[in-house]
Amino acid sequence: MAKKTVRRKKMAAAPAAKKPRGPMSPRDQRTMDQLAGLAESVIVAADKRRDPHMDIPTRALSNVRFNSAKRFIEMGNKTNRRHLFNLSQAKSFMQTMLVASGTKQLIEQDKTTSIRGLYYLLKHSIEGTKEETFADQGECDPVIEDTEVLLSALREELHLYAQKKGDMVGELILEDRGDEIDCSRMGSGGYGIPSIVEPDVIRFKKCNAKFVLHVEKDTVWQRFNEDKFWRTHNCILTHGGGQPPRGVRRLLHRLHTELKLPIYCLLDNDPWGYYIYSVIKQGSINLAFESQRMAIPDAKYLGLRSIDLERCGLSESVKINLNDTDRKRAKQIANYPWFAKKKAWQKEIKQMLDNGFKLEVEALISRDISYVTEEYTPARLSEQDWLD
Amino acid sequence: MAKKTVRRKKMAAAPAAKKPRGPMSPRDQRTMDQLAGLAESVIVAADKRRDPHMDIPTRALSNVRFNSAKRFIEMGNKTNRRHLFNLSQAKSFMQTMLVASGTKQLIEQDKTTSIRGLYYLLKHSIEGTKEETFADQGECDPVIEDTEVLLSALREELHLYAQKKGDMVGELILEDRGDEIDCSRMGSGGYGIPSIVEPDVIRFKKCNAKFVLHVEKDTVWQRFNEDKFWRTHNCILTHGGGQPPRGVRRLLHRLHTELKLPIYCLLDNDPWGYYIYSVIKQGSINLAFESQRMAIPDAKYLGLRSIDLERCGLSESVKINLNDTDRKRAKQIANYPWFAKKKAWQKEIKQMLDNGFKLEVEALISRDISYVTEEYTPARLSEQDWLD
Numbered sequence: 059m060a061k062k063t064v065r066r067k068k069m070a071a072a073p074a075a076k077k078p079r080g081p082m083s084p085r086d087q088r089t090m091d092q093l094a095g096l097a098e099s100v101i102v103a104a105d106k107r108r109d110p111h112m113d114i115p116t117r118a119l120s121n122v123r124f125n126s127a128k129r130f131i132e133m134g135n136k137t138n139r140r141h142l143f144n145l146s147q148a149k150s151f152m153q154t155m156l157v158a159s160g161t162k163q164l165i166e167q168d169k170t171t172s173i174r175g176l177y178y179l180l181k182h183s184i185e186g187t188k189e190e191t192f193a194d195q196g197e198c199d200p201v202i203e204d205t206e207v208l209l210s211a212l213r214e215e216l217h218l219y220a221q222k223k224g225d226m227v228g229e230l231i232l233e234d235r236g237d238e239i240d241c242s243r244m245g246s247g248g249y250g251i252p253s254i255v256e257p258d259v260i261r262f263k264k265c266n267a268k269f270v271l272h273v274e275k276d277t278v279w280q281r282f283n284e285d286k287f288w289r290t291h292n293c294i295l296t297h298g299g300g301q302p303p304r305g306v307r308r309l310l311h312r313l314h315t316e317l318k319l320p321i322y323c324l325l326d327n328d329p330w331g332y333y334i335y336s337v338i339k340q341g342s343i344n345l346a347f348e349s350q351r352m353a354i355p356d357a358k359y360l361g362l363r364s365i366d367l368e369r370c371g372l373s374e375s376v377k378i379n380l381n382d383t384d385r386k387r388a389k390q391i392a393n394y395p396w397f398a399k400k401k402a403w404q405k406e407i408k409q410m411l412d413n414g415f416k417l418e419v420e421a422l423i424s425r426d427i428s429y430v431t432e433e434y435t436p437a438r439l440s441e442q443d444w445l446d
Numbered sequence: 447m448a449k450k451t452v453r454r455k456k457m458a459a460a461p462a463a464k465k466p467r468g469p470m471s472p473r474d475q476r477t478m479d480q481l482a483g484l485a486e487s488v489i490v491a492a493d494k495r496r497d498p499h500m501d502i503p504t505r506a507l508s509n510v511r512f513n514s515a516k517r518f519i520e521m522g523n524k525t526n527r528r529h530l531f532n533l534s535q536a537k538s539f540m541q542t543m544l545v546a547s548g549t550k551q552l553i554e555q556d557k558t559t560s561i562r563g564l565y566y567l568l569k570h571s572i573e574g575t576k577e578e579t580f581a582d583q584g585e586c587d588p589v590i591e592d593t594e595v596l597l598s599a600l601r602e603e604l605h606l607y608a609q610k611k612g613d614m615v616g617e618l619i620l621e622d623r624g625d626e627i628d629c630s631r632m633g634s635g636g637y638g639i640p641s642i643v644e645p646d647v648i649r650f651k652k653c654n655a656k657f658v659l660h661v662e663k664d665t666v667w668q669r670f671n672e673d674k675f676w677r678t679h680n681c682i683l684t685h686g687g688g689q690p691p692r693g694v695r696r697l698l699h700r701l702h703t704e705l706k707l708p709i710y711c712l713l714d715n716d717p718w719g720y721y722i723y724s725v726i727k728q729g730s731i732n733l734a735f736e737s738q739r740m741a742i743p744d745a746k747y748l749g750l751r752s753i754d755l756e757r758c759g760l761s762e763s764v765k766i767n768l769n770d771t772d773r774k775r776a777k778q779i780a781n782y783p784w785f786a787k788k789k790a791w792q793k794e795i796k797q798m799l800d801n802g803f804k805l806e807v808e809a810l811i812s813r814d815i816s817y818v819t820e821e822y823t824p825a826r827l828s829e830q831d832w833l834d
Contacts, residue, residue, distance in 0.1 A: 169815045170672060172665035178811045181763040190763055222664040223611065223687075225638040234633020245622020246647060250613040250638040253668065259634060276610040277560035280641065284558060299611075375569040375578055423566045427557045 079168035113137040124395040129355035164217035219253035224306040228294030229266035253305040327362035328416035329387035358444040364409035376421035467556035501525040512783040517743035519729040552605035607641035612694040616682030617654035641693040715750035716804035717775035746832040752797035764809035
């Protein structure tokens with residue numbers, strides 16, 4: 059053990075004197091102020107010989123509501139108090155401060171990491187005990203979410219990135235950490251949408267697009283890109299590899315709010331497709347806090363629709379029978395407050411249940427390889443035939 | 447039904463007169479010749495009043511061997527004969543011809559689709575019966591693989607694409623379907639590696655890189671890209687989102703064989719990491735046929751290594767205990783012919799089993815956020831300390 063400790067100290071010496079970061083962005087400065095405020099509150103309490111505590115907004119369904127004026131899901135005002143001097147809360151108090159301190163370190167070094175990286179960064183045995191700071195990542199992730207809501211900071215503002223998936227092409231030139239990316243010159247591969255797309259990293263330079271078409275899957279995206287749909291229709295084409303990750307949702311939100319581009323979603327006609335739309339439009343129930351900077355209440359659901367088997371004259375063979383889970387999920391989604399009052403959505407979901415089958419976007423290929431890009435989507439757009 | 451038929455005919459009229467494709471690439475011409483040859487063999491047999499049949503190379507472990515001269519897994523010479531006039535083979539004969547005809551259609555239209563797309567394209571009820579051409583995609587996928595080996599054509603040459611994952615940045619300029627992509631100017635997002643990267647789609651224009659660093663996960667890739675490792679070390683940086691998809695493997699193969707770049711793999715120290723390396727280096731057992739254009743026998747395994755907990759002075763907390771599946775998989779991998787004769791690999795795997803724990807690349811963060819990019823990887827490279 060002695061040898062290892064010595065070696066570790068020796069090796070650890072080098073990275074200590076790292077190059078200092080450049081001036082902080084206003085975003086980083088704001089997050090740092092919030093982190094400092096959290097630390098300050100503990101010091102103030104200690105000075106006054108009071109028990110340090112923090113009030114963490116409750117992340118539970120009971121504290122989530124649909125704001126019908128803003129048209130997205132938001133958190134309520136309930137909080138949970140977490141005390142340092144309380145046996146059942148001391149550990150999570152410590153963990154929260156640890157996460158805050160880890161993100162401070164990231165911002166100071168102007169570096170980012172994954173939530174798994176942060177977990178490894180913070181995981182250690184507490185000196186003189188056999189107690190680990192975190193048993194596993196499952197114990198760390200909720201504390202990261204606590205810290206987000208506590209500081210009113212998006213995870214990306216804490217310099218944490220999520221899984222990276224999703225690509226973009228189309229009539230947009232942007233700047234990504236100083237590099238100019240022309241999304242209309244990205245070949246068949248496209249620009250891989252980063253996890254952190256905040257304005258200090260990604261700047262929109264020039265946009266000729268009139269709207270964004272967001273498709274569910276990479277395979278459908280490839281069809282649209284190969285047919286250069288975005289050029290013919292003057293748009294931006296994105297996918298999120300199924301349920302879009304945070305980076306993709308945030309980018310769509312920025313394209314919508316800053317460049318005023320309508321967002322049209324081409325998703326499967328099944329409960330999973332409905333749910334993806336719901337998250338893009340109204341925000342996620344689990345992370346309601348982020349809705350304000352993620353949700354796009356004006357996003358439109360372009361299809362597929364429950365009438366499409368007949369309307370498009372598809373082969374009966376492309377039907378996929380609904381299973382019990384599908385039926386249960388469909389009914390749950392129909393009852394979401396933001397769908398419950400919309401007649402068109404109620405009709406749509408009822409029709410799918412009556413059909414007894416679901417339809418994937420790929421099913422349109424039974425008409426023609428490019429039916430989806432040359433007929434289906436152009437028809438929906440020109441007829442303004444979508445669900446809201 | 448009558449109404450639907452009419453409508454379908456009407457709507458189907460438009461796409462019939464599609465713009466003809468340009469001149470065929472040599473690759474497409476070769477594939478078309480093979481497809482024509484397959485059809486021809488049926489006609490010849492019919493003319494001679496003989497039973498049409500085809501001999502499909504056997505895709506099974508029994509017909510796979512490690513070629514120690516070429517240093518990759520290849521298929522043997524065993525074939526299975528499939529007859530049209532045999533009750534138990536007629537359906538799969540028909541399905542194989544159907545897949546061949548579907549890919550012919552794709553090549554003629556100069557379009558590509560996913561294997562799911564092809565399934566939908568070919569799925570229909572056989573006229574006058576209630577029999578479906580394919581019950582589900584699970585019935586179609588093996589027939590696609592049969593067709594690949596039957597025609598000695600990669601799936602990509604049949605105009606079929608796989609899931610798209612993986613990104614690239616670094617000292618390389620390439621041309622992707624006419625667009626010039628400078629991989630050193632791709633910001634934090636990177637160039638999304640397409641599924642089809644054959645030379646008629648992707649051309650290498652200028653390469654200043656001295657090697658390729660392939661990392662397992664997008665999260666690790668983000669760390670390396672943020673630290674601009676590829677600039678400091680004059681290299682190309684790729685990831686494949688875990689087990690790399692075909693496009694990423696094929697691109698690595700082309701970078702290695704055409705640009706003579708060494709490929710270094712930075713993977714987790716666990717059986718899954720070993721397996722990813724094995725597939726990149728020697729090819730996949732299931733798709734041994736492709737090894738010739740996918741496998742990179744000279745690829746090196748840069749780490750993580752079973753000695754790293756001690757060598758790098760990592761915190762004990764980062765260990766992840768091996769479970770039974772890990773132990774079983776590790777022993778299987780140790781017995782692969784291409785690992786069995788390598789002392790260093792035997793020692794490596796034994797050490798992991800003796801340790802009783804595995805290590806993820808992310809564990810290095812317990813030393814420092816950029817320890818992996820600033821110390822670990824540079825040290826392995828400068829000491830040429832890797833496994834072969």
